[in-house]
Amino acid sequence: MNKATEGNKQEQSMQLADAIAKSRRPPRPSPLAASMAFATRALLRIKHIPEQMFDVTVFPVIFLLMFTYLFGGAISGSTNEYLQFLLPGILVMTVAQITMYTGLDLNNDIRKGIFDRFRTLPLWLPSALIGSLLVDTVRYTMASAIMIILGLILGFRPEGGALGVIAAVALILLFCFSLSWIWTTLGLIMRSDKSLMMVSMMVLFPLTFVSNVFVDPGTLPSWLQVFVDINPISLLVDAVRGFMHGTATGEQVGWVVAVSFLIAAVFAPLTMYLYRNKK
Template sequence: MTDYMEQREKESSYVQLADSIASNNRPKPPSAISSTLTFATRALLRIKHVPEQMFDVTVFPVIFLLMFTYLFGGAISGSTAEYLQFLLPGILVMTVAQITMYTGIDLNNDIRKGIFDRFRTLPIWLPSALIGSLLVDVIRYSMASLIMIGLGFILGFRPEGGIVGILGAIILILIFSFSLSWIWTVFGLIVRSEKSLMMISFLFLFPLTFVSNVFVDPKTLPTWLQGFVEINPISILATAVRGAMHGTATTEQVVWVLIVSLIMTGIFAPITIHLYRNKQ
């Protein structure tokens, strides 16, 4: 009798399993918003379990600000306090621009580890993996901005634009950095290793950062170099951020930042999506 009951239970389980497999009532695929937030949560968990990756946001900006302020402030402006008012917005722009490459590095790691192929088999909105990572990067950029500004206040930075000016400057930085990140997602899909991507980003960002108005007034540069500095995207952002913080920003400066951001997103976001969908 016991054997008969066990056999009946097994048959019942097999029938239920067959009904489940043959059923047409499949779960609905997640929405674009839901899948994007899921991938954003994944990126946040990665930061939680590997907190040392936040050194570029927390430690290096502090070192840069202290080093440039107290090593070069007296030589450039004659006063470290005066130079800090000019330098901090520029260092803030430089710091955030340099950490935009991590979106591409994370994407490149997913490709090399095979996780990328798994994502492509899921019934999700495919760009959500990219958008989710980019949203978390916005949090990373915000943290870097708040740390730099907080340290600046301790050192004696006094923005004449007040809280409104600071918030406006941070918003401009976030918009620009989000757009700049699309460049590194393109390279993250093309290059074979994260070291190659870091080298490419270094070759791109290093000259743009130092041949700009981040550290010095362009008027002190040779005439032939001033023209490049004026059209340098980093200079355009630094000028608008500096103006917002000190209450001297013009509509033209803000509009130029938005135009540059729109151009970068308009060019590199579609390329990224195309490469992401057709990656072999």
């Protein structure tokens, strides 16, 4: 009886192994499908933890109201006049500062062990990063829309019209998508999210505050103007102001595009190298 039972079990095992061996494996997902799957994962995380959207919904409103009404009268003599100058700059600053969360999310995945599981899956390796960056682009767009709508309510009037505003937002998205690769690189290197945030703020604060976001560089000391003039954030603010007020030049846009591609060309391959070899 035991021999018969063992024989049946062996036969069933052989049949199961035969069925598995002969069954066709599901096709490997395309790079686009894999990237969209990871983008969906990031969207679901926002759905279940909506408070992480405060950085694109609440903070932009606070920044714009605070700087317009606290410093507008002192700097320009009129809050409405200062708003026309400030909004493009504060828009760039706000979106640039939330790019750090790309690296923070990646760093959290590494610490939780999900990162190692992703690397074992039979899919296009960069899809996990691309999917996250795509959702981050949606977050940047939301932050931009909130800032512009609030600015229009407060009295901002873009002389470049709707097309100028759309072109300005598109340029911001291009630059910030490239900037996000820096934080993904650091997210793979840093051992904790706290250290990553500290380094990110050490980089972003000088870039955003020592720029032409809040004041005309002509009012600054000559030695400081040198840094402001070559600051990538200042280059972006010049182009965004130009688009919104109808004065953009090809040179301004060209510099931003060149800097964006340069950042991506350096840090995207570096990120993928670290991603493949992370231990």
